[in-house]
Each structure stands twice: as C-alpha cells, then as structure tokens.
Amino acid sequence: MTPGGGSGPMKDCEYSQISTHSSSSPMESPHKKKKSAPKRKWEVFPGRNKFFCNGRIMMARQTGVFYLTLVLILVTSGLFFAFDCPYLSEKITPAIPAIGGILFFFVMGTLLRTSFSDPGVLPRATPDEAADLERQIDIANGSSSGGYRPPPRTKEVIINGQTVKLKYCFTCKIFRPPRASHCSLCDNCVERFDHHCPWVGNCVGKRNYRFFYMFILSLSFLTVFIFAFVITHVILRSQQTGFLNALKDSPARYPFTENCRFSVVCFFSVWSIVGLSGFHTYLISSNQTTNEDIKGSWSNKRGKENYNPYSYGNIFTNCCAALCGPLSPSLIDRRGFIQPDTPQLAGPSNGITMYGATQSQSNMCDQDQCIQSTKFVLQAAATPLLQSEPSITSEELPLPGKTSISGPCATLTLGQPTPPSSMPNLTSDTGLTDMIPLKEEHEGHQFLTPEEAPSPPGMLPSGSPITHSHTMHVLSLASQDSLHEDSVRGLVKLSSV
Amino acid sequence: CCPQVHSLQELRRSASLATKVFVQRDYSDGTTCQFQTKFPPELDSRIERQLFEETVKTLNSFYAEAEKIGGSSYLEGCLACATAYFIFLCMETHYEKVLKKISKYIQEQNEKIYAPRGLLLTDPLERGMRVIEISIYEDRCSSGSSSSGSSSSSSGGGGGGVGGR
Numbered sequence: 274m275t276p277g278g279g280s281g282p283m284k285d286c287e288y289s290q291i292s293t294h295s296s297s298s299p300m301e302s303p304h305k306k307k308k309s310a311p312k313r314k315w316e317v318f319p320g321r322n323k324f325f326c327n328g329r330i331m332m333a334r335q336t337g338v339f340y341l342t343l344v345l346i347l348v349t350s351g352l353f354f355a356f357d358c359p360y361l362s363e364k365i366t367p368a369i370p371a372i373g374g375i376l377f378f379f380v381m382g383t384l385l386r387t388s389f390s391d392p393g394v395l396p397r398a399t400p401d402e403a404a405d406l407e408r409q410i411d412i413a414n415g416s417s418s419g420g421y422r423p424p425p426r427t428k429e430v431i432i433n434g435q436t437v438k439l440k441y442c443f444t445c446k447i448f449r450p451p452r453a454s455h456c457s458l459c460d461n462c463v464e465r466f467d468h469h470c471p472w473v474g475n476c477v478g479k480r481n482y483r484f485f486y487m488f489i490l491s492l493s494f495l496t497v498f499i500f501a502f503v504i505t506h507v508i509l510r511s512q513q514t515g516f517l518n519a520l521k522d523s524p525a526r527y528p529f530t531e532n533c534r535f536s537v538v539c540f541f542s543v544w545s546i547v548g549l550s551g552f553h554t555y556l557i558s559s560n561q562t563t564n565e566d567i568k569g570s571w572s573n574k575r576g577k578e579n580y581n582p583y584s585y586g587n588i589f590t591n592c593c594a595a596l597c598g599p600l601s602p603s604l605i606d607r608r609g610f611i612q613p614d615t616p617q618l619a620g621p622s623n624g625i626t627m628y629g630a631t632q633s634q635s636n637m638c639d640q641d642q643c644i645q646s647t648k649f650v651l652q653a654a655a656t657p658l659l660q661s662e663p664s665i666t667s668e669e670l671p672l673p674g675k676t677s678i679s680g681p682c683a684t685l686t687l688g689q690p691t692p693p694s695s696m697p698n699l700t701s702d703t704g705l706t707d708m709i710p711l712k713e714e715h716e717g718h719q720f721l722t723p724e725e726a727p728s729p730p731g732m733l734p735s736g737s738p739i740t741h742s743h744t745m746h747v748l749s750l751a752s753q754d755s756l757h758e759d760s761v762r763g764l765v766k767l768s769s770v
Numbered sequence: 771c772c773p774q775v776h777s778l779q780e781l782r783r784s785a786s787l788a789t790k791v792f793v794q795r796d797y798s799d800g801t802t803c804q805f806q807t808k809f810p811p812e813l814d815s816r817i818e819r820q821l822f823e824e825t826v827k828t829l830n831s832f833y834a835e836a837e838k839i840g841g842s843s844y845l846e847g848c849l850a851c852a853t854a855y856f857i858f859l860c861m862e863t864h865y866e867k868v869l870k871k872i873s874k875y876i877q878e879q880n881e882k883i884y885a886p887r888g889l890l891l892t893d894p895l896e897r898g899m900r901v902i903e904i905s906i907y908e909d910r911c912s913s914g915s916s917s918s919g920s921s922s923s924s925s926g927g928g929g930g931g932v933g934g935r
Binding site: 363378379382383386395396398399400402405415430432434437439447450451452464465482487505582590593594596597599600601602604605607654 | 795797798799800801836846847848850851854855856863866869897898900903921
C-alpha cells in the first residue's frame with residue numbers, strides 16, 4: 274500500500290512513479306479515505322442548511338414555521354373532510370370530496386417540492402477560482418496593498434441594453450450572476466433569488482419558484498373551496514333545522530360551531546393567500562422577482578430609460594418561461610462523494626484556518642499569499658458573521674416587541690442595509706401574512722428579503738467570530754486529510770522553484 | 771527529449787499542474803448560460819485560437835439548446851405540473867439530457883485536442899456553471915531542460931508554480 278502523496282518526496286520523478294502504481298485515482302490514492310467512510314458533499318456543505326435522507330432533501334436551518342404550515346393545512350383539510358364532506362357528498366354530490374382530495378394532494382405535493390428542493394444555490398468558488406478573481410480585481414484596482422478594507426467590488430454588464438451591476442459576494446467569493454442574491458439566513462448565494470420563505474422553510478429561487486407559485490395558487494383554490502363549502506354546509510344545516518335551533522341542537526352542535534370558527538379562520542387565510550397569489554401572478558407576468566420589485570430595480574420611477582431587461586415583452590411568454598421553462602439542475606451535487614484531489618470550497622471570510630490551508634494549494638507566490646491572508650484577516654475583523662444559533666442572537670439583540678418565532682427574522686432587522694423606504698412596501702404587497710392572524714409575524718417577514726451589501730452576513734455587530742470559526746474548525750477537520758496532502762504537495766512545488 | 775503527453779491518464783501521471791485559466795460567463799444576453807469566447811493570453815502558446823473558440827462556441831450552443839424555451843419544453847413543463855411534479859422522480863428532464871451530451875463532448879475534446887497539448891477542460895457544471903476551468907499542465911521529465919522554456923512562458927501570468935525541470 275503506497276502512502277500516496279503525503280510523504281512529500283522531493284524528486285518529482287519519484288512522486289510520479291508512486292502515483293503510477295496507484296490503481297485508478299491519478300493524483301492521490303484514496304487509501305486514507307477508505308479507512309473512514311467516504312463523505313458526501315452535503316456533509317461538508319458550507320451554507321446554513323439542513324439535509325435529510327442522505328442529502329436528498331435540503332431545507333433552511335429554521336424549519337419550525339414549515340411544520341406549522343404543514344399542521345395548519347393538514348388540520349384544516351382534515352376537519353373539512355371529516356365534518357363537512359359526509360354531509361355535502363350526500364346532499365349535493367360526491368364530487369366535492371373528490372375535487373377537494375385532488376386539490377389537497379396537489380397542495381401537499383407542491384409544498385414538499387418547494388421545501389425540499391435546492392432553490393438554485395450557487396456553490397462557493399474553489400480556491401483557485403477565488404485567487405484568480407482576486408488577481409484580476411487587484412489588476413483592475415491598480416493596487417495590491419493589504420492595509421485597508423478593499424472597496425465593494427462591482428462589475429458592470431450590459432444586458433439587452435440595460436446596465437446591470439454585478440456585485441462581488443465576499444462570502445462565496447464570486448461575482449454574483451445577474452438576479453442572484455445572497456440569503457443571509459441560509460448563507461448561500463441563490464440564483465434568481467425571490468425571497469426566503471419561512472412558511473416553506475426554504476429560499477425561493479430559480480429552481481423552485483414554479484413549485485412555490487403552484488403551491489400558493491393551489492392553496493388559494495383549496496382555501497376558497499373549503500371556505501365556500503363550509504359556508505354552504507352551515508347554510509344548508511340551518512335551513513334544515515332553523516338557525517337558532519341548529520345552535521341548540523346538540524348532536525349537530527359540535528360540527529356547527531366548529532364550522533363557524535373554522536370559517537373565520539378560513540376567511541383570513543383566504544384573503545392573505547389569494548393576495549399573495551395575485552402578487553406573484555403580477556411578478557411572473559412582468560418577469561420580476563420579489564427582491565427586484567421591492568427595491569424598484571426596474572420601475573419607471575428610477576428613470577425613463579429604466580426597464581426590465583429580462584422581460585420577454587408579453588405576459589404570455591413571461592408566464593410560460595417562468596412556469597413551463599426548462600428546469601436547470603442542482604449545482605451543488607449534494608450526494609456526490611468528496612474526491613480526494615478536488616480542492617475544498619473556500620469557506621466564509623471568517624474561516625481563516627480553512628482558507629489558510631487551501632491557500633497553499635493554489636499556485637500563488639509567497640508574497641501574494643501574505644497579502645491575501647492579511648486582507649482576509651482584516652475582512653474577518655471587519656465583518657463578524659451571523660450567529661449559527663438563533664437563540665444566542667435573540668438574546669443579544671434587544672428588539673422591540675418581536676415574538677420568539679420571528680427571532681431569526683428579527684435579527685435581520687438590525688442588519689438590513691437596504692434603504693428604509695423599501696421596507697414598508699412588503700406589508701400589503703407580499704401578504705406573506707398568515708393563515709391565522711398572527712399579526713406580529715408581519716413585521717418579521719418584511720426583513721426576510723436579503724440585503725445586497727458586499728459583506729452579506731456582516732452587518733450585525735454582535736456576531737461572535739469565535740463561535741463561527743469553531744464551526745469552521747469542525748468543518749475543516751473533515752477535509753483536513755486531503756487538504757494536508759494537497760498543501761504538502763503545494764509546498765513541495767513552491768520549494769522547488 | 772520530453773515525451774509528448776498523448777492521453778489523459780498519461781497527462782495526469784507524468785505532468786504536474788502549472789496554472790489554471792478561467793473562462794468567465796458572458797451575461798450580455800441575460801441569465802442564459804453563455805461563456806466568453808475571448809481567447810485567454812495564457813493559452814497563446816499552447817493551443818490554436820480557432821480550436822479553442824470552436825470548443826467554447828459549441829458549448830454555448832449546447833447550453834442554448836438546453837435552456838431553449840419552445841414547444842417541447844412547454845409540453846414537459848405542463849405535463850410535470852399536471853402530475854404535481856411527481857413525474858420528475860422518474861423522468862429525466864431535457865436539460866439533464868443535454869448536460870450528459872455536454873459532458874461527453876468535453877471528455878472527447880479533452881482526449882482528442884486538449885490532453886495532447888497538456889491542457890485539461892473541466893466541465894462547468896462542476897464549477898457551478900460559472901467558469902470553464904482550463905488546467906495547464908507541465909511535462910515532468912527527469913532529464914528535460916527544454917521544457918523550462920515553455921513552462922516559463924505559459925505560467926508567466928499565473929505566479930510561481932512548478933519550476934522547469
């Protein structure tokens with residue numbers, strides 16, 4: 274069993290001879306990996322996501338509200354099928370529970386699809402890519418001194434005649450493609466970012482927007498359907514027995530009073546869900562994201578020449594493109610195995626240890642390395658990261674009148690660098706308001722659209738770098754074996770210059 | 771006196787990585803996946819401009835085909851919607867089929883054109899569809915000093931890597 278590249282032989286010919294004997298892997302033998310079970314990529318994923326079923330299911334970290342959504346839908350539909358359907362199928366037609374069942378099935382299917390799929394997360398840059406970008410930026414800026422925090426980096430492109438600014442993401446170390454945005458809750462850049470929806474427990478982006486839209490649309494139909502037939506049931510029963518008698522009549526009383534309460538709940542949920550569907554229908558027909566609409570990126574108020582470069586011109590094409598267009602694949606390959614010769618992705622700017630280890634892999638000269646590490650130390654000092662535990666954050670940030678559920682949402686309130694004028698618009702528009710009238714949740718939702726600052730998670734003053742770099746340490750241990758061998762090889766190369 | 775690298779395996783075995791060149795995305799058409807056809811200067815001595823541009827243009831056309839919005843994609847979308855998207859559990863999407871074609875094409879290009887010149891293309895899918903990564907390898911010889919000439923010219927932009935052997 275040859276030890277692979279770890280022994281760091283100084284002569285290249287000896288090294289190449291060793292790797293000739295290894296079976297299939299050209300660069301390093303995976304012997305070390307075979308001793309411990311090979312890891313899948315989701316296990317070392319740098320974003321703040323939860324994975325289930327061995328990487329098949331991907332959700333945001335906070336899933337409490339998603340379970341609430343599930344419970345609400347199941348309980349409402351359950352009550353409807355249990356109490357109203359028997360009476361209605363007798364009195365009117367058995368098609369009612371059938372259609373209700375189909376709608377329910379559709380709602381659950383699209384909800385689970387939205388919640389469990391990858392919204393279009395962009396993988397973080399490999400160390401080589403990040404280094405290459407840094408080099409290009411330094412050339413463009415004309416200076417390479419590391420004595421100050423570099424200014425926000427932007428690139429301008431012209432798309433269909435409209436100038437669009439691409440911002441550099443310090444966490445993911447990439448220039449974000451147009452329409453992409455960094456979600457601070459999930460700590461990922463997401464393509465065609467719409468918003469982070471706590472109700473589905475995931476971001477809504479390019480890959481799951483159509484599922485999200487079908488979910489809210491079918492849920493609107495379901496709630497209207499249930500509401501209408503509950504009212505019908507109440508009316509029919511009261512016609513049968515007389516309105517007041519219906520209240521007094523004990524065997525019928527339970528379903529009747531339940532139905533009354535039920536319809537009140539339904540009434541509020543109908544208007545909020547229908548409102549949200551209407552809003553998203555408008556967004557789809559104009560090919561905008563919630564993010565763009567809130568910021569007024571393409572509104573005429575910014576200037577007469579301002580128009581949406583992504584729109585196809587007519588409503589029908591926009592709708593078809595959004596809903597029936599091709600579904601792009603997941604870019605993060607959650608279930609793939611980590612290859613020993615693949616460089617690990619660059620962690621967030623606070624993870625100095627991880628970056629330090631991967632730096633030696635890239636073929637930069639020593640001086641550049643010093644400059645880069647200095648830059649990152651300064652960046653890290655200037656941009657403390659969001660807490661990984663929400664409980665710590667909610668303690669440390671005193672916020673007026675937020676409920677504990679909206680704790681993580683509330684943390685963003687402080688951190689939002691978006692202009693204040695954009696915030697109030699959400700209340701009426703998105704109607705991310707509730708199925709049950711938890712009005713406090715309103716304010717929580719306003720701030721869930723992520724900011725566009727170049728240091729996305731970094732605006733919170735209370736983040737503790739120590740906690741996060743500890744997390745990075747844990748993560749880096751997993752990849753430390755391959756990193757170690759790669760860094761040894763890198764050092765061998767450097768020393769042979 | 772340095773042996774020419776003739777296959778991918780030989781390339782990996784006998785050559786070491788000198789530097790990597792990244793071909794960035796071209797966003798002038800919107801969010802569709804297209805790569806810049808601008809010829810990177812580091813490849814000047816390694817490969818003919820035409821061959822490289824041909825590769826990138828073919829890749830661009832593959833991606834355009836994958837993302838094409840037309841009759842068949844609408845049909846697929848509507849069918850999927852009608853089944854509450856459960857059909858994606860058993861069916862491969864059009865995009866995935868094209869991606870497989872792309873992967874085959876890249877492998878073929880590597881074997882025929884790039885590996886013999888000491889280059890290696892990485893599938894953009896592995897890099898988040900952001901870049902086409904081209905790895906430049908240097909021949910490693912026990913006796914060769916003639917490779918030092920080529921290595922210094924092509925790794926000039928990339929910073930110190932492997933010294934000429």
